[in-house]
Amino acid sequence: MNIRLPIRLLAATAVTGLMLTSCSSGGSPNASGSPSTTPAASSPAQSPTVSASSAPSATTPSGTQAPTTPAPGATAPAIGPGRLQPLWPFATLAQAQAWEREYHSGGHQPWHLDPEQTALSFTRGYLGFREIDRVSSRNVRGAHARIGVAGSGAEGGTAAIVHLVRFGTGPSAPWEVVGTDDTTLSLTTPGYGSLVRSPVVTGGRITGVDEGIRVQVRQLSSAAPLGTSCCTSAGGNNQPWKQSVSFSGARDRVLTVVASTGGHVAEVERFTITAVRTG
Numbered sequence: 121m122n123i124r125l126p127i128r129l130l131a132a133t134a135v136t137g138l139m140l141t142s143c144s145s146g147g148s149p150n151a152s153g154s155p156s157t158t159p160a161a162s163s164p165a166q167s168p169t170v171s172a173s174s175a176p177s178a179t180t181p182s183g184t185q186a187p188t189t190p191a192p193g194a195t196a197p198a199i200g201p202g203r204l205q206p207l208w209p210f211a212t213l214a215q216a217q218a219w220e221r222e223y224h225s226g227g228h229q230p231w232h233l234d235p236e237q238t239a240l241s242f243t244r245g246y247l248g249f250r251e252i253d254r255v256s257s258r259n260v261r262g263a264h265a266r267i268g269v270a271g272s273g274a275e276g277g278t279a280a281i282v283h284l285v286r287f288g289t290g291p292s293a294p295w296e297v298v299g300t301d302d303t304t305l306s307l308t309t310p311g312y313g314s315l316v317r318s319p320v321v322t323g324g325r326i327t328g329v330d331e332g333i334r335v336q337v338r339q340l341s342s343a344a345p346l347g348t349s350c351c352t353s354a355g356g357n358n359q360p361w362k363q364s365v366s367f368s369g370a371r372d373r374v375l376t377v378v379a380s381t382g383g384h385v386a387e388v389e390r391f392t393i394t395a396v397r398t399g
Contacts, residue, residue, distance in 0.1 A: 205395035216287040232294035235265035323362040337367040
């Protein structure tokens with residue numbers, strides 16, 4: 121499944137931060153729902169990361185090339201209210217820059233420079249979808265990467281196309297997950313980057329047969345989900361689905377909402393994510 125995410129790129133000026141534009145399963149960010157201030161920088165220790173030794177080895181399709189790096193001094197996409205949101209593995213630009221310094225001084229966690237490893241680590245480690253363990257497609261253009269992830273076996277089709285961007289500028293800026301590209305399973309409500317409170321109503325569209333949609337709310341600083349709702353029956357051709365999920369314990373400014381379905385050949389066969397804000 122080639123999952124697709126609508127994106128509106130903004131003209132970016134040369135800055136040292138991650139400069140991204142609107143990215144979501146459901147279109148433009150809700151400017152009125154976005155906070156007027158950017159998240160305060162926190163230390164890298166506050167954000168859980170996967171060690172280089174524990175990051176899963178990506179099984180890449182034949183003919184793929186080495187990770188692409190933007191030209192030194194190239195402008196990266198913009199991040200912040202009304203723009204792309206940092207979901208994983210860094211919460212702030214300060215954290216990404218701290219990793220860069222550690223990498224240059226001692227080669228710390230080099231997998232941050234590989235969009236395939238980052239996409240798989242996000243899917244398996246952060247979302248907990250351990251059965252999704254290989255890369256099914258790869259598209260890297262400048263500071264943007266779209267990596268297809270899938271389960272093993274002949275019937276393990278692409279579960280999602282993970283959208284990543286360079287968090288910063290220069291050849292050693294790490295990759296950051298900002299969303300997914302959606303087609304047969306989308307998450308359009310709440311709007312990407314919008315302000316939410318518990319409970320939050322989620323929804324989108326799905327194509328499939330006898331599907332059961334599970335929704336979770338996650339934050340970077342917690343290993344366990346903040347809330348889970350399961351399962352809404354859905355199916356048909358591009359049919360709407362809707363589900364409410366309650367959550368508690370939110371501390372981070374940006375949360376990940378993930379909807380998944382499966383049960384035919386694997387527990388998780390497709391998933392989609394969006395980013396929301398708490399303040």
